[in-house]
Amino acid sequence: MKKEVSLSLKCPNCCQSLMDEQHTICDKPSIKLNVETEHERGVLRLCCIYGNCSKTTDVAIDEGEIVAMFCPHCNQELSIKENCEICGAPLVAFFIKAGGTVRICSRNGCTNHAIVFKDVSEEMSKFYYEYGF
Ligand SMILES: [Zn+2]
Ligand SMILES: [Zn+2]
Numbered sequence: 001m002k003k004e005v006s007l008s009l010k011c012p013n014c015c016q017s018l019m020d021e022q023h024t025i026c027d028k029p030s031i032k033l034n035v036e037t038e039h040e041r042g043v044l045r046l047c048c049i050y051g052n053c054s055k056t057t058d059v060a061i062d063e064g065e066i067v068a069m070f071c072p073h074c075n076q077e078l079s080i081k082e083n084c085e086i087c088g089a090p091l092v093a094f095f096i097k098a099g100g101t102v103r104i105c106s107r108n109g110c111t112n113h114a115i116v117f118k119d120v121s122e123e124m125s126k127f128y129y130e131y132g133f
Contacts, residue, residue, distance in 0.1 A: 004049045004050075004052075005049065005050040005051075006028050006048045006049050006050070007031075007048050007049075007050050007096055007102060008048070008096065008097040008098070009031050009048070009094040009095065009096060009097070009102065010094065010095045010096075010097055011071040011073060011074060011076070011078070011094070011095070012078065012093055012094060012095045012101070013071060013074050013076040013078075014071060014073050014074035014076070015095070016071070016073040016074070017097075018031050018032055018033065018071070018072070018094060019031060019032070019048065020032040020045065023045055023056075025045060025046070025047040025048070025054050025055070025056065026047050026049055026052060026054060028047065028048050028049060029048060030045035030046060030047065030048065030056070031045065031046040031047075031048050031094070032044075032045055032072055033045075033046070033069045033070065033071070033072065033078070034069070034070040034071070034072050034075065035057065035059060035061075035067045035068065035069050035070070036067065036068040036070065037059055037060075037061055037062075037065060037067050037068075038065070039059075039060075040059050040060075041059070042057060042058045042059030043057065043058055043059075043072075044056075044057040044059075044067070044069065045057070046104075050102070050113075050115070051113070053111050061108045062108065063108060063109045064107060064108060064109050065107070065108050066089045066090070066106050066107045066108075067106055067107075067108060068106070069092045069106060078092045078093060078094065079091065079092050079093075079106060080092070080093045080103070082103075084105040084106075084107065084110060084112050085112070086105065086110055086112045087105060087107050087110045087112070089105055089106050089107035089110065090106050091103045091104065091105060091106065091112075092104050092105075092106050096115070100115055100116060101115070101116045102114070102115050102116070103115075103116060
């Protein structure tokens with residue numbers, strides 16, 4: 001069986017947790033974000049298992065549409081000044097509680113995501129310790 005890494009994420013701006021224990025996806029707390037499409041605003045919930053792209057949302061997002069994602073606490077937009085190397089859409093970044101940053105592509109349907117560590121050796125060892133793989 002493939003080992004799963006579930007991430008506990010927080011807002012890079014206000015540092016509040018983005019985890020929603022009330023709404024689970026794949027039996028894990030979901031990552032709750034406010035989203036804005038061209039037409040409407042709503043809530044997006046992502047699966048916290050790294051590499052699993054399950055999500056639920058109450059807005060209609062077209063395949064290939066870029067969605068703006070906001071922290072539900074401070075309402076800051078979470079996009080960063082870097083674009084997806086696959087599709088060119090803005091990347092969105094979250095802090096991982098254990099250390100490091102996870103980046104995902106803001107385009108619906110693009111599965112580009114990566115974990116970035118500032119200090120690889122130190123953060124990775126912490127990461128391995130926390131998640132035990
Ligand atoms: Zn925030
Ligand atoms: Zn992309």
